Amino acid sequence: MADKILKTCLLAGRIMIEGGSEMYRVDDTMARIAKNAGETAPQVFTTPTGLFIGVAGQPDVQIAPVSQRGIDMEKVAGVNNLSRQFAAGEIDLDALYAALEKLDRNTPFFPVWLQIIAAALCSTTLMVIFAQKYDFFDMPLAAVVGAIGFAVYLRMSSLTKVRFMSELLGAFAVGLAAWLGVRLGVGRSLNNVIVGAVMPLVPGVAITNSIRDMLAGHLLSGMARGMEAILSACAIGAGVAIIFRFF
Template structure:
C-alpha cells in the first residue's frame, strides 16, 4: 500500500472517530470502529488512542500517524448510527474508501437537526411525564406547569449555548430560570407543588447519556475517558443543582 493511500485510510478513520466522539458515542465503540475501518482498508495492525478531547491513530511499526482534536461534544445518535451504517457498508465492499470518506463528510456537515421549536416541545412533554414518574405522585394539576417550566428552561439552555462557549453556564442559568418560574407559578396559584414542578422541569437538562457512557467506558477499561466524562457529567449536575439552590436560598 502506498504512502498516500495509508494516509487517506488514517484520515478517514479520524473523521469517523471524531464524529462519533462529538456525537456522544462510547470510547470503546469509537476505537473498535476506527480499527475495523483501517483493517478493512488493508491496514492489518493499527494503533488507536482516544480521549474526550482528542484522538490518535497510527500504523504499528510504520512511520504513519495522525492526530485529531475534539472541540465540541454533544448528543446526536443519528450521526452515530449513520457512521456505523457507512462503516458496515465499507466492510461489505458496498462502497470504496473514497466513497466512505465522502459519506462521512456528508454526515458531519449535512445531518439534519431537529428544529428548535420541536426540541422545546419535546422538553415540555418529557418534563410533564417524568414529573409524575420521579415524584411518585399522580399530580395531574402540575402536569401543565411542569411542561411550561421545562420548555422555558430548555429554551434558555439552547439560547445561552448558542450565545456563549462557556461550559456549564447554560445549565446554571436555565436551572435558575426553572426554579424562579416554578416559584412564580406556585405563588400565583397556577401550580400546586413546587418540588414536583422542578423535578420534572430539570429532567431535559440532566446529563443522563454522559453518565451512562462514563460508566460503560469505565467498565470497558477506558479509565481516562470514563473519569473525564464522569467529571463532566458531575459538573453539569452541580451547575443545575446550584441554579436551583440559589432560587431556594433567596426566594423561599
C-alpha cells in the same frame, strides 16, 4: 493510501465523539475501518478531547482534536451504517470519506420548536414518575417550566461555549419559572414541578457512557466524562439552589 486511511478513521472517530458515542465504540469503529482498508495492525488511542491513530511499520501518527461534544445519536448511527457498508464492500474508501464529510456537515436534526415541545412532555411525565401520582394541577406548569428552562439552555448554548454556564442558567430559569407559577397559584408543589422540569437538562447519557467506558477498560475517558457529568449536575443544582436561597 495509508494517509487517506488514517484521515478517514480520524474523521469517523471525531464525528462519533461529537455525537456522544462511548469511547470503546469509537475505538472499535476506527480499527475496523483501518483493517477493512488493508491495514492489519492499526494503533488507536482515543480521549474525549483528541484522537490518535497510526499503523504498524510506519512512523507517521495522525491526530485530530475534538473541540465540541454533545448528544447526537443520528451522527453515531450514520457513522456505524457507513462503516458496515464499507466492510461489506458496498462503498470504497473514497466514497466512505466523502459520505463522512457530508454527514459531518449536514446531519439532520429536529427543529428547535420540536425539541422544546419534547422537553415539555418529558418534564410532565417525569414529574408524574417522581411524584408517584397524577397531579393534574401541577402537570401543565411542569410542562411550561420545562419548556422555558430547555429554551434558555439552547439559547445560551448558542451564545457561549461554556457548557456549564448554559446548564446553570437553564436550571435557574426552571427554578424561577416554577417559583413564579406557584406564587401565582398556577401550581401547588414547587418541589414536584422543579424535579420534573429540570430532568431534560440532566446529563444522563454522559453519566451512562462514563460508566460503560470504565467497565470497558477506558479509565481515562471514563473518568474525564464522569467528571464532566458531575460538573454539569453541580451547575444544574446550583441554578436551582439560587432560587431556594433567595426566594
